[in-house]
Amino acid sequence: MKNYIDLHMHSGYSDDGEYTAEELVIKCHQSGIRIMAITDHNTVSVIDEELALCREMGIIAIPGVEIDCTWKGIDLHVVGYGIDHHQRDFQKIEEDITAQEIINSRKRVWLTNQMGFQLSEQDMEESSLSDVWPGELFAEVLLGRPEYADHELLKPYRPGGSRSDNPLVNFYWDFYSQGKPCYTETRFPDLETVIDLVHAHGGVLVLAHPGVNLKEHFEKFDELAALGIDGVEAFSSYHDTVTCEYFYEKAKQYDLLVTCGSDYHGKTKPAISLGGSGCSVNQQQIEAQLRQYGLI
Incomplete structure (x- = not known):
């Protein structure tokens, strides 16, 4: 069955995204995506437009934002879903970063x-x-x-x-990523602060593409799971089959929400297509979890 859920993509409001909200929603509709989330980097600017467009197109949209944060010296990406995106706290994060x-x-x-x-x-x-x-x-x-x-x-x-x-x-x-020759340090909020922020504003916090940010230290996920994250993006375009299965099993072990996301950007990642998360489970299971968490 073709994947119909994609909870990680970027619009032009992200500094590395290509398309407008309207273009993304149309592309999702054409690709058979029925549940989507635009998760721009550290900004919620697209969400109101996204929600309105999705209502017109008959697509379920979940408000989301991908936030950079740090934990024990590691740069992480987390996604806040179902947030009250009108809260000033999210604007402060964008302005600071x-x-x-x-x-x-x-x-x-x-x-x-x-x-x-x-x-x-x-x-x-x-x-x-x-x-x-x-x-x-x-x-x-x-x-x-x-x-x-x-x-x-x-x-x-x-x-x-x-x-x-x-x-x-x-x-x-x-x-340009952490530890590389052209890396420049940005003072991101710490993970615990972001967890509290997302929860305070009605959201659910998911660790994005952990296979990339944890690299050779997948064992650290056990510590992260104990900090209060609500879910993990087990299925990601960045993950090979083994990595997807590893984090899917970890999600089941800790009773966490499982999400899938292509991390679609457009020209920045031409090999990535909408819905292309490598999800190998029946997406109705993920949809049921999204309902359980009150996200749809």
């Missing part, structure tokens, strides 16, 4: 040039409508510059290269 990211974007220019490139802040300004320049944008700019057509560092991300399936986001993970 955006202010830091504007500064960090300029630092990324310098760090990128340390790898053998020559980019200016003007180059980045001309390539974006935003003052925030994520790693994916640096990849797009560099891959589009003719002078770097044969640059060794970029070859894995060009057609046929080992990282060419999703070249822009792969470049981000390889060079």
Whole structure:
């Protein structure tokens, strides 16, 4: 049965998203998605528009936001579902992180040039409508510059290269994520604070794509489960079959909500399609859990 639930996707309100809310809702309708959530990075700006559009299209929409946070020195992504998104606390998170990211974007220019490139802040300004320049944008700019057509560092991300399936986001993970050469630290709220915030505003908190953020330390999930998270995105485009099954079993062990999400962005991840979460269980089970948690 084709997956009809996708609870993780991004609109243009995310600095690495491509499509408007209307375009996403139409694409979901065309893809057979019946239950969806746009979960932009640290912003709830899309939600009112999303809810209205989904009502018109006959799609069930769950208000959601993906929030960056930290726990024991690890950068994590969590998603708050069913939140009262009009609360000022969510706007404060966006304002704080955006202010830091504007500064960090300029630092990324310098760090990128340390790898053998020559980019200016003007180059980045001309390539974006935003003052925030994520790693994916640096990849797009560099891959589009003719002078770097044969640059060794970029070859894995060009057609046929080992990282060419999703070249822009792969470049981000390889060079701009935590622990990589162009990483810039942003002071994110701690996980416990975000758990309390989401719960205080009527939401359910789910750990997103843990296979990416926990990397070789899956055993740490047992500690996370004890902190008060409500669910885990066991099925994600980032997870292979073994990883999906591992976190699905962990969710059952701790009686947690199981979610599935493609993490669809558009051009940033061209190999990812809506509904493409690798979900291997009957999605009616997930739908039943969503009802149990009062999300639909």
